[in-house]
Amino acid sequence: MVKQLSGSIREFKRDSILSPLLVTLEAVLEALVPFLMAILIDTGLNHGDITAIITYGLAMILSALIALLLGIFSGHIAARAATGFAHNLRQDLCHHIQGFSFYTINRFTNASLITRMTTDVTNVQNTYMLLIRVLVRSPMVFLVCLILCLNLNFQLGALFLGLSPFIILGIFLIIRRSSPLFTTVYQKYDQLNHLVQENLNAIDVVKSFAQEDAEIHRFKKNSREITHYFSQAKHIMSYNTPLIQSLMYFCTMAIAWLGAHFIVAGSLSTGDLASLIMYTAQMITSLTNISSALAILTIAGTSANRIAEVLSDDSQLAVADHPAPFTADGSIRFEHVSFSYTQDPERISLSDIDFSVNPGEAIGIIGETGSGKSTLVHLIPRLYDVTQGTLLVGGTDVRQVDLKALRESIAIVLQKNVLFSGTIKENLLWGNSQASDDEISKVCDLACADTFIEALPLGYHTVLTQGGTNLSEGQRQRLCITRAFLGKPKILILDDATTALDDNTDAAIQQAFRSYLPNTTKFIISQRIRSIQDTDRILVLKNGKMDALGTHNELLTHNAVYSQMVAQQQRNCHETS
Numbered sequence: 001m002v003k004q005l006s007g008s009i010r011e012f013k014r015d016s017i018l019s020p021l022l023v024t025l026e027a028v029l030e031a032l033v034p035f036l037m038a039i040l041i042d043t044g045l046n047h048g049d050i051t052a053i054i055t056y057g058l059a060m061i062l063s064a065l066i067a068l069l070l071g072i073f074s075g076h077i078a079a080r081a082a083t084g085f086a087h088n089l090r091q092d093l094c095h096h097i098q099g100f101s102f103y104t105i106n107r108f109t110n111a112s113l114i115t116r117m118t119t120d121v122t123n124v125q126n127t128y129m130l131l132i133r134v135l136v137r138s139p140m141v142f143l144v145c146l147i148l149c150l151n152l153n154f155q156l157g158a159l160f161l162g163l164s165p166f167i168i169l170g171i172f173l174i175i176r177r178s179s180p181l182f183t184t185v186y187q188k189y190d191q192l193n194h195l196v197q198e199n200l201n202a203i204d205v206v207k208s209f210a211q212e213d214a215e216i217h218r219f220k221k222n223s224r225e226i227t228h229y230f231s232q233a234k235h236i237m238s239y240n241t242p243l244i245q246s247l248m249y250f251c252t253m254a255i256a257w258l259g260a261h262f263i264v265a266g267s268l269s270t271g272d273l274a275s276l277i278m279y280t281a282q283m284i285t286s287l288t289n290i291s292s293a294l295a296i297l298t299i300a301g302t303s304a305n306r307i308a309e310v311l312s313d314d315s316q317l318a319v320a321d322h323p324a325p326f327t328a329d330g331s332i333r334f335e336h337v338s339f340s341y342t343q344d345p346e347r348i349s350l351s352d353i354d355f356s357v358n359p360g361e362a363i364g365i366i367g368e369t370g371s372g373k374s375t376l377v378h379l380i381p382r383l384y385d386v387t388q389g390t391l392l393v394g395g396t397d398v399r400q401v402d403l404k405a406l407r408e409s410i411a412i413v414l415q416k417n418v419l420f421s422g423t424i425k426e427n428l429l430w431g432n433s434q435a436s437d438d439e440i441s442k443v444c445d446l447a448c449a450d451t452f453i454e455a456l457p458l459g460y461h462t463v464l465t466q467g468g469t470n471l472s473e474g475q476r477q478r479l480c481i482t483r484a485f486l487g488k489p490k491i492l493i494l495d496d497a498t499t500a501l502d503d504n505t506d507a508a509i510q511q512a513f514r515s516y517l518p519n520t521t522k523f524i525i526s527q528r529i530r531s532i533q534d535t536d537r538i539l540v541l542k543n544g545k546m547d548a549l550g551t552h553n554e555l556l557t558h559n560a561v562y563s564q565m566v567a568q569q570q571r572n573c574h575e576t577s
């Protein structure tokens with residue numbers, strides 16, 4: 001865990017070293033004050049030596065002042081190191097998550113990844129500051145005071161040494177019992193975030209099914225669980241204070257009682273006793289700080305583990321060290337490809353898919369829901385890797401080619417389209433950042449998007465809300481198709497991408513594919529026979545297997561699944577007309 005996280009310190013290494021060094025110096029100077037005070041009392045006050053009083057008094061003030069300045073300076077540096085470290089950590093997480101396969105993202109869940117990048121990083125940031133300051137300063141103060149105590153009076157100093165193992169054991173037990181509870185708390189936070197996300201994204205569905213009360217109940221239940229586990233953990237942690245306080249009372253009483261005996265016996269001066277009492281107070285304050293810091297460290301330890309879990313996950317898509325030369329000619333070959341989302345051999349989503357696609361060919365894909373249509377096309381840009389067999393693009397195994405180059409040659413339009421906050425134009429430029437206004441306008445015309453964009457008061461400069469929710473589903477689909485067209489990809493995948501369009505618009509867009517992108521290989525998934533019947537060949541999938549591959553006419557004559565679908569859609573058409 002430490003190794004994973006420390007990699008993100010980078011340019012803040014210097015600050016991370018300098019701050020504890022300054023803090024150490026501060027601790028030494030602070031511990032020097034009681035030492036000087038003992039000399040001031042014994043040589044100055046007890047003997048009426050004004051010079052000694054002034055000299056040691058000034059030395060005490062100077063030590064305290066320098067310690068104060070060092071404290072301010074080291075605090076400033078520690079804050080810079082902690083915020084910089086958190087900044088790098090967020091960037092590293094973001095970079096690492098971008099490389100995750102869909103499978104890994106599903107495993108972690110979106111909500112959990114968001115919590116890890118926000119709450120967990122903030123916890124680690126705050127604790128890092130604590131670590132390079134309080135957890136350096138307090139043990140240092142304790143150590144220096146202990147050495148000086150032992151030096152002043154060995155028996156009284158040894159009292160602290162004897163008590164230390166009990167304190168360490170107490171703190172250890174508290175941390176061991178509370179740590180698993182904090183892990184549960186963070187899992188519950190993930191669930192809560194997931195719930196909130198789900199609810200906000202589908203607020204219309206929640207309202208239309210009148211499920212507000214049920215959802216509020218789910219939220220309250222989750223929230224109560226967080227409170228329950230958090231209070232349990234905090235309850236255990238609260239034993240920290242009585243543990244340290246009882247030590248404080250015990251030590252103060254012991255020092256006062258033993259100190260008085262030693263003074264009477266003449267083995268301790270009044271100055272030394274005053275210093276011992278000050279050292280005791282400093283050591284106890286240090287212990288209190290250490291135990292509070294350890295409590296925070298326990299919470300942050302859980303966060304740090306969760307971050308390290310993401311950073312150390314190497315189940316990313318394997319990228320070839322020396323990518324093979326890649327010719328994006330649009331040819332594709334599925335060679336006995338099988339795929340499963342899980343390790344379970346019983347749950348295979350695609351089985352023995354074996355066919356080739358020529359450059360520029362248009363392939364329609366049809367099949368019942370769950371037959372594996374989307375899964376099949378998701379393998380082409382390597383959103384997932386094949387479980388068995390080989391998928392070749394441009395004659396090369398997709399796992400051997402440069403992932404960026406592969407994905408740049410492919411455009412994919414999904415049924416549920418995603419647009420980002422920004423203007424319409426900015427969203428379209430995702431397809432081709434170099435596209436001119438004329439080009440954008442021409443392609444919008446082809447994708448039947450121009451009319452509605454130009455009707456908007458701000459036209460192409462209309463600002464879209466997150467996800468493009470201020471547009472209709474059909475308008476979003478047209479924008480996403482335009483975005484894909486603009487890039488003139490070598491391979492275009494339309495996964496049920498025209499479901500929200502009427503038949504005429506759908507037909508116009510199909511025609512545009514042929515005229516604007518004649519050399520692009522196209523995969524068109526659709527449940528509407530009309531959307532795919534003019535493609536060069538149609539693939540019929542059934543339960544993850546290839547049922548048939550042929551032209552519309554061939555399948556109509558020879559394939560039962562296809563001919564039944566055609567008959568069914570014709571019947572539906574007659575009934576509605």
Ligand SMILES: Nc1ncnc2c1ncn2[C@@H]1O[C@H](COP(=O)(O)OP(=O)(O)OP(=O)(O)O)[C@@H](O)[C@H]1O
Pocket residue numbers: 106341342349367368369370371372373374375376
């Ligand atoms: N992320 C996932 N994790 C696990 N299983 C999945 C996942 N996505 C799909 N599946 C399963 O894989 C199989 C094929 O799903 P896929 O989405 O490819 O079907 P489809 O033919 O595109 O369906 P539809 O027409 O409804 O979109 C289904 O059994 C589905 O339950």
